[in-house]
Amino acid sequence: MNIFRIIMFVGCVILFMGSVYGFSKEGFSAHAIGGMLLFGWSGLLFLFQDKWDRLTSNFIERKRKSFHCQIQKDHFFFPRGYYFKNSSLGKKKRLKFTDIDEIRTNTIPHTALINRNEIIFLVGLSEEDIKPLSSKIPFTQPQDNWMLICDEFLDTEYSEKEKELNLKKLAESGISEEEVKKIRKRISFRMLVSTYLTLEWVYYGQWDVMRETWPVNKKKYWWTMDIALRKK
Numbered sequence: 001m002n003i004f005r006i007i008m009f010v011g012c013v014i015l016f017m018g019s020v021y022g023f024s025k026e027g028f029s030a031h032a033i034g035g036m037l038l039f040g041w042s043g044l045l046f047l048f049q050d051k052w053d054r055l056t057s058n059f060i061e062r063k064r065k066s067f068h069c070q071i072q073k074d075h076f077f078f079p080r081g082y083y084f085k086n087s088s089l090g091k092k093k094r095l096k097f098t099d100i101d102e103i104r105t106n107t108i109p110h111t112a113l114i115n116r117n118e119i120i121f122l123v124g125l126s127e128e129d130i131k132p133l134s135s136k137i138p139f140t141q142p143q144d145n146w147m148l149i150c151d152e153f154l155d156t157e158y159s160e161k162e163k164e165l166n167l168k169k170l171a172e173s174g175i176s177e178e179e180v181k182k183i184r185k186r187i188s189f190r191m192l193v194s195t196y197l198t199l200e201w202v203y204y205g206q207w208d209v210m211r212e213t214w215p216v217n218k219k220k221y222w223w224t225m226d227i228a229l230r231k232k
Contacts, residue, residue, distance in 0.1 A: 068124025071133070074098075076112070076122060084210070086221040088118055095120060097136050105130070106141040108203050119228050121207050145173055145227055150204035152184055153191040173231045183227065187213055 070077040074097055081091040089095060101113040103122075110130060112120040122130070148166045151158060158166075167177050175183075190212040191204065206228045210216050216224075 069122045071125065071129060076120075083121065083123070084216060084221055086216065086218040087120070088115060089120065097133065100137050102138045102140045103130060103133065104142065104144075105139050107144055107147075107205050107207075109207060111206075112137075113229075117229065118225055119206060123207075143169060143173060143231070144205060145170060145175060145230060146206040146209060146224070147203065149175075149180060149183055149227070150187075150191060150209065153188065153195055153204060155195050155199050155201040175227065175230055 067078075067080055067083070070079065072094075076095040076097075078093050078095070081093050082089040082095075085091065095112065095114070099114055100120075101116055104111045104113065104119075105127060107119075109121050109123045110125055110127070112122060114120055148170050151166060152163075167180060170180055171177065187209055191209070194200065194208070194212045206224055210221070210224055213220065
């Protein structure tokens with residue numbers, strides 16, 4: 001029995017006692033009935049937690065995979081349409097290989113550049129998945145500006161020298177130290193909350209910023225694109 005179940009059990013007992021007290025003092029009040037119902041639900045969840053965990057994890061996994069990008073004969077396929085309505089793809093489900101300028105393999109998830117001004121996220125595809133496409137589409141590893149900006153929010157300690165080097169790289173791409181500060185201030189709360197919940201210590205990039213600062217309107221969408229593709 002893990003600590004979570006122990007805490008739930010103790011909470012159920014306290015809730016039950018409070019509900020019984022509510023019945024004895026208030027009769028069939030909404031407060032007392034609500035307490036009893038909540039106690040019953042919590043008790044069932046406690047008793048069948050393992051089964052519930054399996055069911056929910058399987059559902060979440062299926063739901064997650066239903067959004068994953070797929071590789072077809074001559075295009076990428078997005079089963080539910082592309083993730084961001086403000087993209088030039090709109091709600092399209094297909095992205096032809098011939099419309100892609102390059103695939104960036106140093107981002108997470110891997111990304112495709114289209115129209116020389118927009119990053120398309122290939123969520124769910126590993127390096128092994130896309131490797132056969134290298135003969136059809138150029139593979140590149142340009143500087144990941146969002147990674148350099150978001151390193152500040154990871155559960156990892158960086159030395160002052162590393163921080164200065166990141167700022168230098170960004171400045172060489174046309175993103176000044178002052179602009180970096182403004183960007184970090186704009187996204188800091190959501191990104192730090194994400195780190196607190198996930199203890200992420202490896203990587204944050206453009207996808208993470210867009211996901212954590214949801215909703216993404218047209219202005220924000222193209223702002224993230226400008227930062228991602230900025231270079232001198």
